[in-house]
Amino acid sequence: MYVIIVGGGKVGRNLARELISKDHEVTLIESSRPAYLALEEEFEHAVQYGDATELWVLERAGIQRADLVVAVTGDDEDNMLVCQVAKEKYLCDRIIARVNNPRNHDHFRLLGIQPAVSATDLILRLIEHEVPRYGLVHLLALEEERLEIIELEVKAEAPAVGETVSNIALPEGSLIISVLREGSGFVPKADTVIEAGDEVLLVLDPGLEDAITEFFAPNGSEG
């Protein structure tokens, strides 16, 4: 795969190193001359000097044949612009943008720049994972598809305990896709009985979390 990485800071540099070690072809573009000279010692011909928001700089890096463009500079406008141009002008299949200020997330979405990754959000998600609210863990948000996948640990006093899957009247727009019990997982059938201590994975429309939580880990119960 040919990957163009824009921005040779900590993120870009380490990403380039990882991808090269996995035998991908990489061009790293850095706009500061001193930073470029330092990067050149390690990356040699795989790093280019220039402002990647200038079209000729992207063209010089071979954007026409890039499989993936990753914009990870410290400037959100630059990241948005590089990704927009890569996607819409050069028809690059895949782009990934870094969001420096989480408040700019909406702008990335508005311009169709997805996925947009923010370190703040990732860390928040990790905190959520470590300190789940009501024992609920967000595993994945499929924003385009408007779906979420969550994981819940079933509490002893939950209404779902002892019920078969077909008897649990989950809200429309939600489905149990997997049950983890005693270290192994399986796809439940209509007659599968939910037990306390099970971990259930559900796919749902966004906004149903609270209603779903009531079935498996009602408010106030501690795991």
Add this chain to the structure above:
Amino acid sequence: MFVLIVGAGRVGSAVAKLALASRHEVSVLDEDPLSHERLNAGQAQSWEDSGGQFTVGTALELDALVAAGIERAEVFIASTDGDNTNLIIAQIAQKRFGIERVIVRVMDPARAGWYGEQGLHTISPTQHAIEMFERALEPELA
């Protein structure tokens, strides 16, 4: 017309004054309070006394745009000193706030050209300078 101008450097502030003089309602957003002084410079009356509005804030912050009146703006001018900032906020004005008259300053002729083809009204001072040089050099270049 309600005109919102983001970025009041030499160009933005001059356009703001022109628009106000033509009796339009004008609001200016700039992150530098010094730009406010630039609007007052050489004027008999202060910018506000002449009917102008000024908001200190960053263009990418929705709160600042709303405080500056973007929701009722009929003309949006992006004239900060950053091409990429201008191109992004112009699209926000267009796509998020539905403003039809959006004019963007883009120094880089290449970016101005491509975004122009995508439907943004771009003005490239650099491109104009090139053309004027070309004209000035006509005798020599011919």
